[in-house]
Amino acid sequence: HHAEAQGLKYCVFSEELDRETRERMSMESALRLSLAANALELHYQPKVDLATGRVVAVEALARWRHPVSREYISPARFIPIAEESGLIQQLGAWALGEACRQNKAWQDAGLPVIIVAVNLSAAQLHQPDLVEIVADVLARSELDPALLELELTESALMEDPRQANLTLTRLKQLGLQLAIDDFGTGYSSLSYLCEFPIDQLKIDRSFVMDLLIKPAAAAISSSVITLAHRMGLKVVAEGVETAEQLTFLERHHCDEMQGYYFSKPLPADELAALLRSGRRLASPAQASGCTVL
Ligand code: C2E
Ligand code: MG
Ligand code: MG
Ligand code: MG
Numbered sequence: 001h002h003a004e005a006q007g008l009k010y011c012v013f014s015e016e017l018d019r020e021t022r023e024r025m026s027m028e029s030a031l032r033l034s035l036a037a038n039a040l041e042l043h044y045q046p047k048v049d050l051a052t053g054r055v056v057a058v059e060a061l062a063r064w065r066h067p068v069s070r071e072y073i074s075p076a077r078f079i080p081i082a083e084e085s086g087l088i089q090q091l092g093a094w095a096l097g098e099a100c101r102q103n104k105a106w107q108d109a110g111l112p113v114i115i116v117a118v119n120l121s122a123a124q125l126h127q128p129d130l131v132e133i134v135a136d137v138l139a140r141s142e143l144d145p146a147l148l149e150l151e152l153t154e155s156a157l158m159e160d161p162r163q164a165n166l167t168l169t170r171l172k173q174l175g176l177q178l179a180i181d182d183f184g185t186g187y188s189s190l191s192y193l194c195e196f197p198i199d200q201l202k203i204d205r206s207f208v209m210d211l212l213i214k215p216a217a218a219a220i221s222s223s224v225i226t227l228a229h230r231m232g233l234k235v236v237a238e239g240v241e242t243a244e245q246l247t248f249l250e251r252h253h254c255d256e257m258q259g260y261y262f263s264k265p266l267p268a269d270e271l272a273a274l275l276r277s278g279r280r281l282a283s284p285a286q287a288s289g290c291t292v293l
Pocket of ligand 2: 119
């Protein structure tokens, strides 16, 4: 009986694996099709300057509607598939090009000057021609390089810190901004971190979420702000959802914030309307904000 039960269990398990593999493969070919058809989109989430309450930057986030189901698939699901299948290089180059083209169009339309931030995967960081691709995108879009920021996760940088440092140094020479994303979640060595030519740290959402619940999260967040400032870096908090979190971060002199409390990621036209309105998403240097959600 025991052996039979185990056999049955094994069988169910392997069918489950099979289903997952098939789903991944079909997801991968659908993503490949959408990329070829230029059917992905970018949404843009404001980064709000705490001193003025104004939008000073936006983060470009990839959005994909499955071509058959027409449902939006979360990047948390399709980015890993793109990474494992090698599609991330193509997706990444597209996102860079599209974000730069869009920001240049906003600037040409006379909208307030903002930085556009683009996420880079670890796989892109290891791409030998990454710097050439970024230089090429900047040249073709004619965007001021100072208005482009690249976000790299701590874990991507720590896979090969020496190589990462070389690549970051060459990227920095193009005149753009560099940020470390999801800061505090990887295993970075602070001694390496200090050597990277970066401009900004983004405090991971998991700490922001627990700010008023767990003393450790508050301690880590305020320490990261102090550390960043002592290193001459700017700090951004991601995933700010409540006025209480905003107040805490403001009191600890965080520079910028991003989160549903201010705005969720918006399609390009809605972001343009927000910029054009000149609306503040928070009161200047004061613990109250008004949400656009
Ligand atoms: P990330 O770079 O850390 O981006 C922040 C994520 O948090 C976004 O999720 C954003 O929509 C979400 N978020 C922002 N504010 C809040 C908030 O107040 N509450 C909550 N619960 N969530 C908030 P999204 O768009 O689903 O993207 C997930 C991740 O996928 C990103 O994390 C990034 O690592 C990756 N990703 C997205 N687009 C790209 C891309 O074009 N290239 C690469 N390589 N990765 C991308
Ligand atoms: Mg990011
Ligand atoms: Mg992040
Ligand atoms: Mg994150």
